[in-house]
Amino acid sequence: MSAPQLVVHRDKDLMAQAAAARLITKIVDAQASRGHASVVLTGGRNGNGLLAALAAAPARDAIDWGRIDLWWGDERFLPEGDPERNVTQAREALLDSVPVDPKRVHAMPASDGPYGADVEAAAEAYAEELARAADPENHGPVPTFDVLMLGVGPDTHVASLFPELPAVRETERTVVGVRGAPKPPPTRVTLTLPAIRAAREVWLLAAGEDKAQAAAIALSGAGEIQAPAAGARGRSRTLWLLDSAAASQLPRSLYPPASP
């Protein structure tokens, strides 16, 4: 696993715009070299801010929207269409504005879907959907995601992997149900660290003063059980995208060199 790389932008808006530009390039390159792209989206303010910036980006339609698979790192286990669901917010921010192939938008099950209120069954169903889409050559339980994005919570949680809770300790399953999450709503579906670490690249999004302590903890050697963001590593790249407020408590040794 590669050591995390850090890029710090002036403020939240610039971070979202720059991250969106970075994502466009990554997707276009993946489509050029492999014919398709596979991206995992994240919920939250930073995640949705990036999607909104992507929707407004001049180069947006350099992406072939019919050849991209979209997955989620986690989902709030609420009824279909609930405004608090990550997929609802992603549709509003971006997906309703671009011609994605609905069969390639892989939303996590809703609490009024085929599994009802059984969040573990919903998680198992999503794990099976991931396994069906896994690349035959690598026989892995999930596709080789080109980019997996994660917002970072003030407590260092990523996806719905919260410090010390059972989900962050999962070492076998790729998707699990979460009950009693400290961030409402309490019931969620989430990828686990083994699934996250199958991605080629993991991008962690942290903007705002309220992320400064979490970034400093996660990047200063904390363990993944106490600081789940510390365990979010990509196979070939782990990239932290911060704004200067979120980077304000980083050890000086970590802060990227000032531009010459």
Ligand SMILES: O=C(O)[C@H](O)[C@@H](O)[C@H](O)[C@H](O)COP(=O)(O)O
């Ligand atoms: O369902 C969710 O809430 C998100 O998936 C969650 O993991 C989010 O990314 C972080 O909590 C950061 O959220 P903010 O960017 O809003 O701080």
